[in-house]
Amino acid sequence: xxxxxxxxxxxxxxxxxxxxxxxxxxxxxxxxxxxxxxxxxxxxxxxxxxxxxxxxxxxxxxxxxxxxxxxxxxxxxxxxxxxxxxxxxxxxxxxxxxxxxxxxxxxxxxxxxxxxxxxxxxxxxxxxxxxxxxxxxxxxxxxxxxxxxxxxxxxxxxxxxxxxxxxxxxxxxxxxxxxxxxxxxxxxxxxxxxxxxxxxxxxxxxxxxxxxxxxxxxxxxxxxxxxxxxxxxxxxxxxxxxxxxxxxxxxxxxxxxxxxxxxxxxxxxxxxxxxxxxxxxxxxxxxxxxxxxxxxxxxxxxxxxxxxxxxxxxxxxxxxxxxxxxxxxxxxxxxxxxxxxxxxxxxxxxxxxxxxxxxxxxxxxxxxxxxxxxxxxxxxxxxxxxxxxxxxxxxxxxxxxxxxxxxxxxxxxxxxxxxxxxxxxxxxxxxxxxxxxxxxxxxxxxxxxxxxxxxxxxxxxxxxxxxxxxxxxxxxxxxxxxxxxxxxxxxxxxxxxxxxxxxxxxxxxxxxxxxxxxxxxxxxxxxxxxxxxxxxxxxxxxxxxxxxxxxxxxxxxxxxxxxxxxxxxxxxxxxxxxxxxxxxxxxxxxxxxxxxxxxxxxxxxxxxxxxxxxxxxxxxxxxxxxxxxxxxxxxxxxxxxxxxxxxxxxxxxxxxxxxxxxxxxxxxxxxxxxxxxxxxxxxxxxxxxxxxxxxxxxxxxxxxxxxxxxxxxxxxxxxxxxxxxxxxxxxxxxxxxxxxxxxxxxxxxxxxxxxxxxxxxxxxxxxxxxxxxxxxxxxxxxxxxxxxxxxxxxxxxxxxxxxxxxxxxxxxxxxxxxxxxxxxxxxxxxxxxxxxxxxxxxxxxxxxxxxxxxxxxxxxxxxxxxxxxxxxxxxxxxxxxxxxxxxxxxxxxxxxxxxxxxxxxxxxxxxxxxxxxxxxxxxxxxxxxxxxxxxxxxxxx
Numbered sequence: 001x002x003x004x005x006x007x008x009x010x011x012x013x014x015x016x017x018x019x020x021x022x023x024x025x026x027x028x029x030x031x032x033x034x035x036x037x038x039x040x041x042x043x044x045x046x047x048x049x050x051x052x053x054x055x056x057x058x059x060x061x062x063x064x065x066x067x068x069x070x071x072x073x074x075x076x077x078x079x080x081x082x083x084x085x086x087x088x089x090x091x092x093x094x095x096x097x098x099x100x101x102x103x104x105x106x107x108x109x110x111x112x113x114x115x116x117x118x119x120x121x122x123x124x125x126x127x128x129x130x131x132x133x134x135x136x137x138x139x140x141x142x143x144x145x146x147x148x149x150x151x152x153x154x155x156x157x158x159x160x161x162x163x164x165x166x167x168x169x170x171x172x173x174x175x176x177x178x179x180x181x182x183x184x185x186x187x188x189x190x191x192x193x194x195x196x197x198x199x200x201x202x203x204x205x206x207x208x209x210x211x212x213x214x215x216x217x218x219x220x221x222x223x224x225x226x227x228x229x230x231x232x233x234x235x236x237x238x239x240x241x242x243x244x245x246x247x248x249x250x251x252x253x254x255x256x257x258x259x260x261x262x263x264x265x266x267x268x269x270x271x272x273x274x275x276x277x278x279x280x281x282x283x284x285x286x287x288x289x290x291x292x293x294x295x296x297x298x299x300x301x302x303x304x305x306x307x308x309x310x311x312x313x314x315x316x317x318x319x320x321x322x323x324x325x326x327x328x329x330x331x332x333x334x335x336x337x338x339x340x341x342x343x344x345x346x347x348x349x350x351x352x353x354x355x356x357x358x359x360x361x362x363x364x365x366x367x368x369x370x371x372x373x374x375x376x377x378x379x380x381x382x383x384x385x386x387x388x389x390x391x392x393x394x395x396x397x398x399x400x401x402x403x404x405x406x407x408x409x410x411x412x413x414x415x416x417x418x419x420x421x422x423x424x425x426x427x428x429x430x431x432x433x434x435x436x437x438x439x440x441x442x443x444x445x446x447x448x449x450x451x452x453x454x455x456x457x458x459x460x461x462x463x464x465x466x467x468x469x470x471x472x473x474x475x476x477x478x479x480x481x482x483x484x485x486x487x488x489x490x491x492x493x494x495x496x497x498x499x500x501x502x503x504x505x506x507x508x509x510x511x512x513x514x515x516x517x518x519x520x521x522x523x524x525x526x527x528x529x530x531x532x533x534x535x536x537x538x539x540x541x542x543x544x545x546x547x548x549x550x551x552x553x554x555x556x557x558x559x560x561x562x563x564x565x566x567x568x569x570x571x572x573x574x575x576x577x578x579x580x581x582x583x584x585x586x587x588x589x590x591x592x593x594x595x596x597x598x599x600x601x602x603x604x605x606x607x608x609x610x611x612x613x614x615x616x617x618x619x620x621x622x623x624x625x626x627x628x629x630x631x632x633x634x635x636x637x638x639x640x641x642x643x644x645x646x647x648x649x650x651x652x653x654x655x656x657x658x659x660x661x662x663x664x665x666x667x668x669x670x671x672x673x674x675x676x677x678x679x680x681x682x683x684x685x686x687x688x689x690x691x692x693x694x695x696x697x698x699x700x701x702x703x704x705x706x707x708x709x710x711x712x713x714x715x716x717x718x719x720x721x722x723x724x725x726x727x728x729x730x731x732x733x734x735x736x737x738x739x740x741x742x743x744x745x746x747x748x749x750x751x752x753x754x755x756x757x758x759x760x761x762x763x764x765x766x767x768x769x770x771x772x773x774x775x776x777x778x779x780x781x782x783x784x785x786x787x788x789x790x791x792x793x794x795x796x797x798x799x800x801x802x803x804x805x806x807x808x809x810x811x812x813x814x815x816x817x818x819x820x821x822x823x824x825x826x827x828x829x830x831x832x833x834x835x836x837x838x839x840x841x842x843x844x845x846x847x848x849x850x851x852x853x854x855x856x857x858x859x860x861x862x863x864x865x866x867x868x869x870x871x872x873x874x875x876x877x878x879x880x881x882x883x884x885x886x887x888x889x890x891x892x893x894x895x896x897x898x899x900x901x902x903x904x905x906x907x908x909x910x911x912x913x914x915x916x917x918x919x920x921x922x923x924x925x926x927x928x929x930x931x932x933x934x935x936x937x938x939x940x941x
Contacts, residue, residue: 050074051188052111052168054156054179059352065177066277066350068095072111072156072168075190080105080121087190088117090155092277100127100278103193104143110155111168117155120145124196125281132196133259135283137203139500144201144283148340153354154280175277176352199261199284201245204464204501205493206263206439207486208246208290211470212236212253214479220444225473242486243493244468246290258282265290268343276349280356288340291364292379295323300529307531312517312539315528316373316570323363323377337361362437362465368423369519371430371438372570381437382427383465387445388454390416403522406535407550408938410853414557416450420457421560422553425512426519428461429567432505433574439465442485444476455485456492462504510566511579512555515587519570520549539587547589547936551916554938555583555591558914561941583915589936591916592883603878603890605859605907618820618829622796626833627679630686632775634765639688642677647800647812654799654813664810670694674800674812676711682788682835684761684777687713687798691772695804698735705742707808710735711774712799716824717784717791730783734776736764743776787846789835790865790900795820795827844868845896845931847876847921854917854939859906864894864923864931866903872896874925876905880917880937888912896925914939 051073056065075087088109091101102125107118123143126132137144146154156174170181214235215226231239233256236247246263251273257264263286268274279285299322300306309315330336341356362381363374371382391401391414400419405412414422424440431438440458442451455466466489468482469475498504520527520535527533527545535546552568559566569576576582584592622645630638648669650661657663666672672693679686689711698708706712714731734743743760761777780788798814815826823829848863864876874896880888892905919937923930 048074049186049188050112050168050184051186052181052184054172054174055182056174057178057180058350059177060350063350064095065352066094066175067092069093070156070174070179072109073188073190074109074112075103078105085121088112089190098128100125100281102126102281103132104155111158111172116157117151120150123283124193125278125283126193126196127275127278132193133282134196134198136198136200138200139202139204144199144203146281146283147286147360148280148354148356148358153356154277173353176354177350197259199259201261201263201284206246206465206467207244207489208465208467209239209244209470209482210248210467212247213470215476218478218480220448220478220481222474226476226478228471231479239483239486242483243490244486246286248290258284268340268347270346272347274344274347274349276344276347286360287358288343289335289358289361291383292326292335292361293364294366294385295319295326295363295374296365296367296370298322306529309528309530310532312515312527312533312545314517315530315533316517316519318528319370319373320377323374323379327378335361362439364441364467367521368426369521369568371426372433372519375430375434375436376572379436381431381439381464383439383441383467384423384427385469386440386442386451386454388416388419388423388450389445389447390414390419390450400522404553406525407522407546407553408853412557412853412940414560416447416453417457418557418560420450420454422556424458424461424463425508425556425566425568427463428505428508429511429569432508432567433569435505437464437501439463439467441465441467441469442477442481443469444474444478446477448481451481451485452488455489456496459489459493460496460498462498462501462507464501506578508565508567509579510559510564510581510583511576512552512559512566512568513571513576513582513584514552514568515548515585516570516572518545518548518552518585519568520545522553541587541589543587543589548585548587550936550938551589551591552585554914554916554940555585557940562914585916589916590881590883590918593915596883596885596887600879600886601888601911603880603888603907603909603912605890605892605905607876607892607894607903607905618795618823620793620829620831621816622678622828622830624678624680624685624794624796624830624832626681626835627686628681630679630681630684630777632761632763632777634763634773634775636688636690636767636773639677642679642688644675644677645798645814646675647798647814648673652812652814654811666810667694672800672802672812674711676798676814678796678830680788680832682780684779685713685715685783687711687774687776687778689774689798689800690767691774691800692769693772693802696772697803697805698737705733705735706799706801708735708801708803709772710801711776712797712801712811713776713778714797714799714824714827715783716795716827717786732760732776732778732783734762734764734774736772736774743778787844787865787867789844790867792832792834793830794832795823795829797824797827845923847923847931847933852919852935852937854909854912854937856910856939856941860909861904861906862921864903864905865901866896867900868896868898870898872925874923874930877922877924878905878907879920880912881920882915882917887917894923909939912939914941 051071053069053071055069056067058065071091073089075089077084077086085105085107086109087103087105089101089103093099104117104120105122106120108116110116120143122134123145124132124134135144153175156172156179158169158172168181168184172179212231213228214231216229217226240260240262245261249257249264249266254264254266263284265286265288267288296319299319305318309318326336337358340358341351344351360380362383363379364383364385365374366385368384375382389400391399401412401414427438440454440463442454446454458466469477525535527535533545536544539545539548556566556568571584582594650656650666653664653666655664669692674689674691676689693709696709698710711734717730732743741762741764743762759779763775765773767773799811801811802809814828816828819825820829845864845866854860874894876892876894878890879886890907894903917937918934920934922932
């Protein structure tokens with residue numbers, strides 16, 4: 001004994017025929033055999049026998065270091081890749097006598113060599129007398145090292161100022177503390193260890209399950225919550241056998257998990273046990289938290305700031321800044337990189353100067369379209385909450401097709417694979433831009449039929465994370481489905497091995513590039529959900545935000561349907577390395593395609609015969625007069641001579657059935673009643689309504705306005721259709737919300753297009769009798785492409801919706817109970833007062849300039865409405881542009897008759913490549929342009 005310290009026992013094992021040896025430390029003797037594992041290694045050379053024993057001195061005052069001594073021993077050399085590598089061992093002992101050791105095969109030996117350990121080929125941990133564990137990286141077959149900076153934190157090292165002479169230095173750094181040499185020698189022997197337990201894991205495949213509990217129901221539950229019970233160890237083992245390899249543990253489960261091929265996370269609460277520093281040496285320990293939770297949802301709930309956002313760029317930068325704060329300067333209570341250090345310090349662990357920076361946190365997110373801006377601020381990757389559904393409204397954010405259709409004002413056809421590819425393109429594109437990782441998860445709201453393909457497609461496309469969710473009503477994924485999906489993915493992986501992730505990340509050759517600030521969540525009606533940016537309001541380039549998003553979406557759908565692998569990404573001035581085709585969307589919604597055709601293709605087509613008028617149109621039941629000088633100010637005196645429609649009878653309740661008169665809750669006119677009147681001029685349809693309601697309770701977005709107190713005007717503006725044709729109509733909702741009056745356009749009977757009408761005028765005030773008084777001026781151009789001067793008939797339906805705070809009760813309705821020919825069902829036929837001469841255009845024409853989805857199974861049609869004093873020969877010239885260059889063009893002769901007429905041209909666009917275009921249409925008579933319009937057009941397939 002010297003200075004009260006134990007000296008090495010050098011002659012631990014003198015057997016001359018042993019292949020493996022041990023240097024006995026000053027605190028313990030480790031006798032283990034170094035087993036040759038997955039691949040038979042060459043015979044090791046004789047060890048050098050050099051060893052050095054160090055004391056630890058605490059970097060924290062008045063606190064003992066976590067270990068009392070360490071001994072570094074040099075073992076035998078071994079040939080790896082035709083070069084000599086060295087085995088070395090570090091034995092560690094605590095004041096309590098607890099011990100652990102690691103054995104490592106690497107390029108260099110810590111302390112004995114600079115820049116050690118270099119590449120590590122094998123790594124074995126032994127805690128006390130337990131069976132050693134060898135951690136193997138399934139990707140390379142080499143060592144899988146611990147997460148928290150093995151070379152810098154977990155092996156001793158020296159620095160130039162501390163190094164003196166050759167061999168082992170006198171002092172160094174280890175585990176955030178100071179080490180001091182007190183003894184060394186050259187006569188150590190390398191002892192056998194028991195054969196280690198091999199744990200082979202793949203960090204490129206993290207199959208994580210949030211919540212180790214199951215439901216007792218054993219099937220999907222559509223309403224209410226499930227009943228949960230904890231999974232047994234056997235049930236967890238079943239999931240592990242099917243490929244699950246990451247989850248949270250408690251103390252009991254940790255003892256089981258450390259000997260399984262699983263990554264685990266552990267929170268160190270006041271009651272939790274912590275075995276330090278051993279836990280840091282377990283390559284399967286991944287920290288205290290696996291993800292950062294939904295930063296984009298948190299920012300959207302911060303209405304004070306989000307409703308001040310006026311530009312898409314402002315919203316993007318705000319989100320990125322929030323991520324920068326979370327990632328680099330988190331506040332207490334946030335999930336953050338330094339949480340492990342904080343929790344260990346709270347447990348009394350002396351960490352010294354090591355930071356334990358947990359920089360492998362992905363973001364678990366809802367909105368894939370925000371992935372670029374979040375990774376720009378920080379985090380290791382993105383994982384989408386997978387509620388994938390194609391075209392039904394079951395569950396939160398279920399109707400993906402419906403959400404996208406409002407951008408095109410038309411029905412679109414997307415397969416399940418299309419929906420998945422469109423979502424994954426945002427995730428992978430963001431990950432590629434920042435060299436990060438991406439993944440997805442399955443929630444209970446995901447269509448069970450889609451879920452298997454969602455997992456395997458993500459795996460094939462290079463997802464690192466494939467996760468499953470437990471708990472919380474319909475978010476919960478039932479346990480039986482978890483097992484089915486894990487088995488399905490396991491079988492798929494066995495039959496479809498994939499390329500390395502870095503190869504898959506760079507596999508797409510097409511980039512669809514949005515201008516900075518865009519990346520819109522399709523279920524929202526506002527950019528960044530800010531009240532300042534309805535999606536059809538104008539951006540700084542003077543075009544609706546909706547058109548910018550639609551152009552990018554159209555390009556993505558076209559690629560998805562063509563089987564062209566692509567990414568969505570954002571233009572921040574970066575080079576788009578590795579992409580051979582770059583499709584850039586401008587702030588003006590223009591499309592610049594690096595694969596542009598040199599010459600425009602021809603668009604053959606012709607005008608058809610004019611449609612015959614309806615023989616017996618329904619007789620008008622209401623007349624809408626022409627009026628001028630109407631101001632929208634809440635002053636009802638201007639309507640004193642108006643013809644009012646009164647709604648105060650039970651028979652006028654929406655959905656009223658005479659056979660079940662008491663089915664709808666209504667307590668008479670004091671509960672809900674109204675009167676409404678209408679007027680028109682050349683620009684607006686005017687609506688004035690006075691509503692009596694005992695409880696005023698509107699519903700702001702993202703809830704649909706009609707679920708709260710609101711008024712609802714619907715107009716059928718094509719009352720010349722035959723009885724068998726499908727009725728389409730314009731519908732407008734208006735509500736007085738806390739953040740301001742809101743007028744919303746619903747584009748058709750299915751509600752596929754919801755737009756906030758920023759150019760509508762609205763007043764909502766309390767009248768003298770406490771009633772709510774609404775006044776609306778709705779632009780004709782938002783309701784129809786038909787020129788107002790040509791409108792002399794329509795059909796109308798008016799509703800007042802009622803919510804007293806307990807949900808939508810119903811409402812009163814002015815509509816028809818009869819089915820009338822040429823009129824949408826439930827609508828009242830009306831006559832519109834003609835416009836005076838000053839509001840009419842001589843030789844006027846309008847080209848239907850609504851957004852168009854160019855069809856693939858039939859001809860593309862454009863309508864031309866004219867009113868000429870005499871017959872005139874003309875032609876319609878149509879050009880489709882991309883990036884300012886003509887991609888397709890056609891010219892179509894038209895004989896314009898005298899009087900009022902509508903003609904339709906049918907265009908064959910089958911040779912047109914899919915994508916987003918700018919359509920320029922011009923009606924020309926002789927050399928004079930009579931009418932012209934520019935609008936977006938999209939071909940998706």
